[in-house]
Amino acid sequence: MRLIAKFKSLQRDWVSWVPTLWLGIFFLIPFVVVLKISLSQATIAMPPYLPLFEWLEGILEIRLDFGNYLFLIDDPLYGSAYLESVRIALVSTIFTLVIGYPMAYVIATAKEPRRTLLLLLVILPFWTSFLLRVYAWIAILKTNGLLNGLLMALGLISEPLVVLQTDLAVYIGIAYTYLPFMVLPLYASLSKLDRTLLEASEDLGATPWISFVTVTLPLTIPGVIAGSLLVFVPAIGEFVIPALLGGNDTLMIGKVLWNEFFANRDWPIASAVAIIMLFVIVGPLMWLNRINSKIEEAQL
Amino acid sequence: MNRFLMLLLMVVAGSASAQGVVNIYNWSDYIAEDTIAKFEAQTGIKVNYDVFDTNELLEAKLLAGSSGYDVVVPTGNFLERQIQAGVFRQLDKSKLPNLANMDPDIMRIVEQHDPSNAHSVVYMWGTTGFAYNTKAIQERMPNAPVSSWAMVFDPDVVSRFADCGVAILESPTDILASAKHYLGLDPASESADDLKQAEDLLMGVRPHIRYFHPSQYINDLANGDICLAVGYSGDLLQSRDRAAEANNGVEIEYVIPEEGGVVWFDLMAIPADAPNAEAAHEFINFIMDAQISADITNYVFYANANAASTELVDSEVTSDPGIYPSDDVKAGLFAMKAFSPRYDRIMNRTWTRIKTGQ
Structure with a gap:
């Protein structure tokens, strides 16, 4: 009996080891490497930074350069790029939520064969390359593109709208690409919703709108938070969408990082930018996570 | 990927x-x-x-x-x-x-x-010059200085083309060197003062620039989505030929500016x-x-x-x-040397400021 119990606990341990190992290999080790480079100095060599540790006649010499971090504080460019990234991610997340919530609601309330079909349609775009889909938006939004062609043919506008290379194009791009990440957790949350609660609310005289605001919405907040996080977090570090759809004055941190790494060949500064970005993302993440667990506790 | x-x-x-x-x-x-x-x-x-x-x-x-x-x-x-x-x-x-x-x-x-x-x-x-859509430029400015860098660097001129789209090559070395050369400064100098003058010049025309990109202008110019682009000679000439092949009414002309420019x-x-x-x-x-x-x-x-x-x-x-190019034009061309890492950083920072205003 005891042996079996021990075996079972070993098995359990093994199961928890898999994600730990995964995190260790694919998150912790790269993180340490980046952290290490961020404390080095750029130079003209292969790779283009000075080693941190050096054996000099049997003495281990360690040189840590915190100047890279001070430099980031010194130049307002980095601070404003972080803020700009958070702002663009936030606006895009709100866009995605506003579009995604009604979609998820319709899917969750649809009857069976239709529901599966609708879910499939949400996931379907993933079968095409992400890059191709963003390129497709260039064709839609550009000056001589489909959108302007349509609007002008309908006589709604006389001059083409400049949408491409503006922040609006970035919001559209992010909202479009990340929509499934918003819809799926919302769908999960909405389909778990106990319909009898809505009936009760109706019996007590609530209009559909009041029922929605006081019953449905509060009960699906965990879905809203999960979906928003899945959109917000990757959107902060987004590089491809602002690079292809955004204007040159859309300065997100991904672009700044690219500049440091490629244009300046300054891997140490680029690494420092990445490390700070991690903290910019982890901050709001932990805050939202705390709200989420509080709600879940309250619901139990 | x-x-x-x-x-x-x-x-x-x-x-x-x-x-x-x-x-x-x-x-x-x-x-x-x-x-x-x-x-x-x-x-x-x-x-x-x-x-x-x-x-x-x-x-x-x-x-x-x-x-x-x-x-x-x-x-x-x-x-x-x-x-x-x-x-x-x-x-x-x-x-x-x-x-x-x-x-x-x-x-x-x-x-x-x-x-x-x-x-x-x-x-x-090749060279780094500019190309323009002849019809679009003609319509907006019949006496445009089409063989001079003024097309790009003079705000009074380039502002007239803002509505049909102006693109600049995403390459700080080429563009800042061309700007310095246009101002009569040494493109190879690492002087912060010279760089500031080039920055001021570009800032003056920045509001009229639609985008900075390493290659997108090839298609856009050929399709008529933009009407003036600074870029690499062969890229702009390919754009000219694509437009001719597409027979879409777009006619492109490439110019090595008379003031001279970057050869690479x-x-x-x-x-x-x-x-x-x-x-x-x-x-x-x-x-x-x-x-x-x-x-x-x-x-x-x-x-x-x-x-x-x-x-x-x-x-x-x-x-x-x-x-x-003819020997005359060749004489006005200059090749870029590699800059020091310190100057590269200042130059790229300047470039970001030009592009984003920050």
Whole structure:
């Protein structure tokens, strides 16, 4: 009996080891490497930074350069790029939520064969390359593109709208690409919703709108938070969408990082930018996570 | 995605016999359609051909090491610094008999990047100028100074083209050097004051610029989405020809401005850790074949440095002053040296400020 119990606990341990190992290999080790480079100095060599540790006649010499971090504080460019990234991610997340919530609601309330079909349609775009889909938006939004062609043919506008290379194009791009990440957790949350609660609310005289605001919405907040996080977090570090759809004055941190790494060949500064970005993302993440667990506790 | 491809490439390269494969990393739209096939047919060596569109991307891969590439084609001022970093191996000139075809004058000019041409051979060369949509410009400004940098750098002129779209090449070295040259300053100087003047000049026209991009202007200009673009000569000439082929009413004209401008050389070189150095030499030698060089020039509209090929190049190409400039124009051209890392940082910071206002 005891042996079996021990075996079972070993098995359990093994199961928890898999994600730990995964995190260790694919998150912790790269993180340490980046952290290490961020404390080095750029130079003209292969790779283009000075080693941190050096054996000099049997003495281990360690040189840590915190100047890279001070430099980031010194130049307002980095601070404003972080803020700009958070702002663009936030606006895009709100866009995605506003579009995604009604979609998820319709899917969750649809009857069976239709529901599966609708879910499939949400996931379907993933079968095409992400890059191709963003390129497709260039064709839609550009000056001589489909959108302007349509609007002008309908006589709604006389001059083409400049949408491409503006922040609006970035919001559209992010909202479009990340929509499934918003819809799926919302769908999960909405389909778990106990319909009898809505009936009760109706019996007590609530209009559909009041029922929605006081019953449905509060009960699906965990879905809203999960979906928003899945959109917000990757959107902060987004590089491809602002690079292809955004204007040159859309300065997100991904672009700044690219500049440091490629244009300046300054891997140490680029690494420092990445490390700070991690903290910019982890901050709001932990805050939202705390709200989420509080709600879940309250619901139990 | 890209990394996965690279990995795949390396696995393929590793499993095939060392003689049988060569991995080429060249600029996009920069080779004739049949060059690779001809090389494969002649030598039996399989070519893995991959492309980039900025020097920075190439440089990052080279500096990281083990790029897996056998032949790469950086621009002179980038190559210069990469040689300092120890990226390239010296060429074995005994394996490059076609070196005899090369134009000694041009090979001498590029010695400023690569002393005694020890690591590199000129692939193609070109200029950084601008091209415009003749009809759109004519409509907006009948007496536009179409042969001068004023088209781009004078706010009174460029502001008239803002509505039809103005694009500038995403390359701080080329553009800031051109701006300094337009102001009568030394493009090669590392003076912070000169840079500030160039920045002020660009800031003055910034509100009229739609975007900065390394290659997008090729299509946009040809489609009529923009009407004025600063860029690489061959790219703009390809844009001109695409518009002519599409027969869409767009007519493009390329200009090397009368004030003079940047001339650059793209050079073939072999990374020190290239897995197939032998095949790489064969490839470079093959490109230096007079007929092959002529074919590429005819296709991409960049001049080569292959003296033996000139008579094989189409006369419409050799007579095009945008590709083979007259000696007068040539005298006004200048090549960029590599800057110090410190100046590079200040320059790129300035560039970000110009683009974003921050």
